[in-house]
Amino acid sequence: MRLILLALSLLLALPASAATPELLASLDALHARRSEEAAIKEQEETLKKELQAAPEDYELLWRQARLLVWQADGASDARQKKVLGKQAWDVCERGVKLAPQRVECQYFAAGGIGTYSQAVGIMKALKDGLEGKFNERLDAAIKIDPTFDMGAPWLAKGRYHYELPWPKRDLGESAKLYEKALAKFPNNLRANYYLAETLLADDEAKKAREAILKVKQGNVAYDPPEGRRVQEWAKKVEADIEEELK
Known part of the structure; x- marks a missing residue:
């Protein structure tokens, strides 16, 4: 009974939505095609x-x-x-x-x-x-x-640790967060893309190459607009990695 009352209280706490389920489903379907201008x-x-x-x-x-x-x-x-x-x-x-x-x-x-x-x-x-x-x-x-949108909050926190200037920057913590996301969502191309950049910045070019190859060879079916965007970005990072490995 206590669990039922808790569930009811959580439902009552949610803001009412005037949008119909059909409208929301339509918006989500359009979002899945967001690489198209129309x-x-x-x-x-x-x-x-x-x-x-x-x-x-x-x-x-x-x-x-x-x-x-x-x-x-x-x-x-x-x-x-x-x-x-x-x-x-x-x-x-x-x-x-x-x-x-x-x-x-x-x-x-x-x-x-x-x-x-x-x-x-x-x-x-x-x-x-x-x-x-x-x-x-x-x-x-x-x-x-933290698993929302294939671990997006973890990725954002990892990117935060990557983008901060020294001495705030923490590449080790950045990589840990990407790896946490990848443990649950191994097909997340953005996680591998960010991991590759972090590893390259941390003088781990060989490991960075492994991560960027997973982006290059990855399947974008989970979210085609997102996957294709990340694969396009990955081309420059791959070139930077290969230059470092010369």
Whole structure:
């Protein structure tokens, strides 16, 4: 009886969603095709329309942030990355207020802060106090569910340890987190890509080559847009590794 009451209390604590299951399924299907310009445009238009009608709908908010983080992650222009990252961060701050116990907006808020920090420069981000805000959201996501989106919170924390300047940088901890994700999700190409970069930076070029080959030869079926993006990025890292091994 106590377990039943606990389950009921958790359900009652979830924010009500005006979005229908069919709408959410449609948005998720569009997200699975996010490498297509038409799918991105339709997702943007649908989210804009639905959020105008229901601006505090958690299910819509985190899906909007998911799209913004994807776009920021792939942006080559620093100004665009900064704008998209800030938008994702702002959207998910609203979501965290609605449902702090849910992993999605904790994680995508951290993703927005992370891409914003990359755009403005890590040293400026540290000076502006963004490290604490990033870790607050990311650590909450890890506590709630580190396996979300194939271990994405672990990967973000590993990348944090990789991107920090000396003496804060911790390549050993970075690699441990990627390996933790890979132990549960061995097909995660981004985990191997990040691991390869970390190993290369840690003077482990031979091990880095093993990791990048897993990206190059990996199956993208688990998430084709993500897999293809990472495989494209991996080409430069592979070249850097081969140069180091000469």
